Amino acid sequence: MMMDPPLKGIVVTELGGREAVGICGTLLAQLGATVFVVESSNGARPRDAHRTQLLAGKLSLAFEDADKDAKALLEKLVADSDVVLTSSDVDPAALQVTTPQPNNIVCDLTAFGSDGPRAGEALNEAQLQALSGIMDTTGMADGPPMTIGVPIIGYCTGTYAAAAVLAALRVKRRQGRGQRIEVAMFDTAFVSLNVFLAGVKSGDAKRMGNRHPSTPAWNLFETSDGAVLICAGSQSQWQRLCESMQRPDVAAKFATAALRMQGVVEVEAAIGAWTRTLSTSDCVEKLVAAGVAAGPIAPIDRYPHEANIDYRKMVRKLHDPVSGTDVFVPASPMPLRGSPPVQPDRIPARGADRAEIERIVGHLAPAARPAAPAAKLAPSLAGIRVVEVGQYTSAPLCARHLAHLGADVIKIEKPGGDESRTYGPRHGALSEVYCMSNADKRSIVLDLQKPEGMEVLKMLLRTADVLVENTKPGTLARFGLSAEALAAINPKLVYCAISGFGSDSIYGDRPGFDTVIQGMAGFMTAVNPDGIPLKSGISSADLIGTQIAIVGILAALEARDRAGHGQFVDLSMQDAACWLTSTVWNTDLKTLPRPPVMACADGYVLAASSKAELDGCLREAGLSREELATKTRAELEALLIKLGLPAARINSVLEACELPQIAARKLWLTQQVEGREWPMLASPLRLHLTPPSISRPAPSLNEDGPAILKELGYA
Numbered sequence: 001m002m003m004d005p006p007l008k009g010i011v012v013t014e015l016g017g018r019e020a021v022g023i024c025g026t027l028l029a030q031l032g033a034t035v036f037v038v039e040s041s042n043g044a045r046p047r048d049a050h051r052t053q054l055l056a057g058k059l060s061l062a063f064e065d066a067d068k069d070a071k072a073l074l075e076k077l078v079a080d081s082d083v084v085l086t087s088s089d090v091d092p093a094a095l096q097v098t099t100p101q102p103n104n105i106v107c108d109l110t111a112f113g114s115d116g117p118r119a120g121e122a123l124n125e126a127q128l129q130a131l132s133g134i135m136d137t138t139g140m141a142d143g144p145p146m147t148i149g150v151p152i153i154g155y156c157t158g159t160y161a162a163a164a165v166l167a168a169l170r171v172k173r174r175q176g177r178g179q180r181i182e183v184a185m186f187d188t189a190f191v192s193l194n195v196f197l198a199g200v201k202s203g204d205a206k207r208m209g210n211r212h213p214s215t216p217a218w219n220l221f222e223t224s225d226g227a228v229l230i231c232a233g234s235q236s237q238w239q240r241l242c243e244s245m246q247r248p249d250v251a252a253k254f255a256t257a258a259l260r261m262q263g264v265v266e267v268e269a270a271i272g273a274w275t276r277t278l279s280t281s282d283c284v285e286k287l288v289a290a291g292v293a294a295g296p297i298a299p300i301d302r303y304p305h306e307a308n309i310d311y312r313k314m315v316r317k318l319h320d321p322v323s324g325t326d327v328f329v330p331a332s333p334m335p336l337r338g339s340p341p342v343q344p345d346r347i348p349a350r351g352a353d354r355a356e357i358e359r360i361v362g363h364l365a366p367a368a369r370p371a372a373p374a375a376k377l378a379p380s381l382a383g384i385r386v387v388e389v390g391q392y393t394s395a396p397l398c399a400r401h402l403a404h405l406g407a408d409v410i411k412i413e414k415p416g417g418d419e420s421r422t423y424g425p426r427h428g429a430l431s432e433v434y435c436m437s438n439a440d441k442r443s444i445v446l447d448l449q450k451p452e453g454m455e456v457l458k459m460l461l462r463t464a465d466v467l468v469e470n471t472k473p474g475t476l477a478r479f480g481l482s483a484e485a486l487a488a489i490n491p492k493l494v495y496c497a498i499s500g501f502g503s504d505s506i507y508g509d510r511p512g513f514d515t516v517i518q519g520m521a522g523f524m525t526a527v528n529p530d531g532i533p534l535k536s537g538i539s540s541a542d543l544i545g546t547q548i549a550i551v552g553i554l555a556a557l558e559a560r561d562r563a564g565h566g567q568f569v570d571l572s573m574q575d576a577a578c579w580l581t582s583t584v585w586n587t588d589l590k591t592l593p594r595p596p597v598m599a600c601a602d603g604y605v606l607a608a609s610s611k612a613e614l615d616g617c618l619r620e621a622g623l624s625r626e627e628l629a630t631k632t633r634a635e636l637e638a639l640l641i642k643l644g645l646p647a648a649r650i651n652s653v654l655e656a657c658e659l660p661q662i663a664a665r666k667l668w669l670t671q672q673v674e675g676r677e678w679p680m681l682a683s684p685l686r687l688h689l690t691p692p693s694i695s696r697p698a699p700s701l702n703e704d705g706p707a708i709l710k711e712l713g714y715a
Helices: 019-030 047-055 068-080 125-132 152-175 185-190 236-243 247-254 258-262 265-276 281-291 308-313 352-360 394-404 433-435 453-464 483-489 514-520 524-527 538-564 572-583 613-621 631-643 655-656 660-665 706-710
Strands: 011-014 034-039 059-062 084-085 105-110 180-184 218-222 227-231 293-295 313-322 327-331 387-388 408-413 443-446 466-469 494-499 568-572 599-602 603-607 647-649 667-671 676-681
Touching: 011 019, 011 068, 019 034, 019 047, 019 084, 019 105, 019 152, 034 084, 059 068, 059 352, 068 352, 084 152, 105 152, 125 152, 125 293, 125 408, 125 603, 125 647, 152 180, 152 185, 152 538, 185 660, 227 265, 227 281, 227 514, 236 247, 236 265, 236 281, 258 265, 265 538, 281 293, 293 514, 308 572, 327 572, 387 394, 387 453, 394 408, 394 433, 394 443, 394 466, 394 494, 408 453, 433 494, 433 676, 443 706, 453 483, 466 603, 483 494, 483 676, 494 538, 514 524, 514 538, 514 572, 524 572, 524 667, 538 568, 538 572, 568 572, 599 631, 603 631, 631 647
Parallel strands: 011 034, 011 084, 034 059, 084 105, 105 180, 387 408, 387 466, 408 443, 466 494, 494 568
Antiparallel strands: 218 227, 227 293, 313 327, 599 603, 603 647, 667 676
């Protein structure tokens, strides 16, 4: 049964010029909102550099300062919009010409947010990658740090902002209050380092090329005709990899993850010796048949070329009226099956939609007056129960964010627990990686191979609002829990399945970990188009897939509250990672400018400009690269800024943790667990009336099992 788009009837005005604003507005438009974009007169804002991608599917309003009629139109538009998106650090004058009403939802996307020592500084994407530690984790182990060639922080910030807007719309609909939201790019950059933050106090994270910081047997390996990504992320996958290589000696010598980490060079030498005897396709075929995550590298030639991307129709061709040419834009990565996304169907010319906007605004009802302030508003997901079936990163991280928004999250663990409980560093029975992805949940162990375990799960699902899982596609169906069976058990259930390639895929039940997805979505090609395909240090595919899953779940809850029934949310991490690359489509990747990275006495500094601009400034100042290499990062950063160039020192992860902005924004918390302080990450969503909160640390295995069984009526 098809439903209307979740945000049908919602009006959004984009005032801000940051890319993140455009990304947030794009997701809201694809969920059915009518999105008006107020364009600048000079085309100099960050969003304008990627106009074809970020204005597709929206309406454009543009005017000059002397146009009083357009100003009056804008005043009414902003006053009567449900949501206003701003970026006050790069557009400080935007709200001076407008007056949002108290009952609007106003979401401000900036570099640093409204507090902390760096509040108000308008740093760009590259500077924030450097400052946050992301750059220092990206690149080869023996090379310099590298910028990620797509605005990954902007995408994460825009997607988190869309989730925050949906949470705020839920509060407004149920409790009658709009509110102010802020999402800071620095906050989202820092929390994306979650894998690297585990154990950072005992040893700083370093660049590792295409390796994984805590999981060995994970890299890009040469084949007879190219390269293959192999990600043996679990003990069972490692054993199956060794069986495929016919190397029982290697399996025995490196029987545990800890031994594999210690002997990673020897482990990789054994794998590489085997892969070089095979073609890429033969290697992938053998490994996939063995249940090991593996894949090739997808090229980008105007858009990513990969068979499943074509099958899922993730690339659309539209006419760009500005350039007068046809361009490629991404289809929506939003995975709602019951209320499909509104696909982008046109790119507007600048200011082309003024007459249509005037017509729409003329029919808008005036914004409602604010309700009387409640003593305390309930969290946005108060009363929502989420059942999580999964492990590693995506489903646990998604459910954690829902828990911070007030949902009751019940984590179903197999006997022995989530695989990430075994990841180092560990302290007793607890893993820091596990703890950071599982705060605010309750744990119960169920053996789904046994009838009694399945019975309890079905009882839980009858009481649940959301099921989120990241098992291999088809796993739950083999237990009798297909999407159709789940809808029969609980018609109001929102079922979100997070997988590498989607449930409707040419790859069937093929496993897909983050790095394999980065490679097969074209992302690794975009990161390093001039050399060896390179993943980002942060788990970009996991992160953006998780964030879009959060948006999809919140949107599906909105649709359910309107229509009365749930739906299937089919999240493909490949779709999400492909969408991430769209700002480098329609061009020759090798011609894209790369901000220079300059080595100096104590590390590296980013000159967030073009190489030509840097060289010109240095010539004019009579300075040489050799002279600059003797300076400290602080000295070099100050000098470049004095020369008029945006710059930033490149921090390590540990240095980023110690920045005063982290403490001021309370991004890096600790919780007492088993007599030890455990690191925790705050939510980057800042809803001022219903803020997300962290109330309890990650549970021990089956900690809440007896209480949950009692709630279900079991003795």
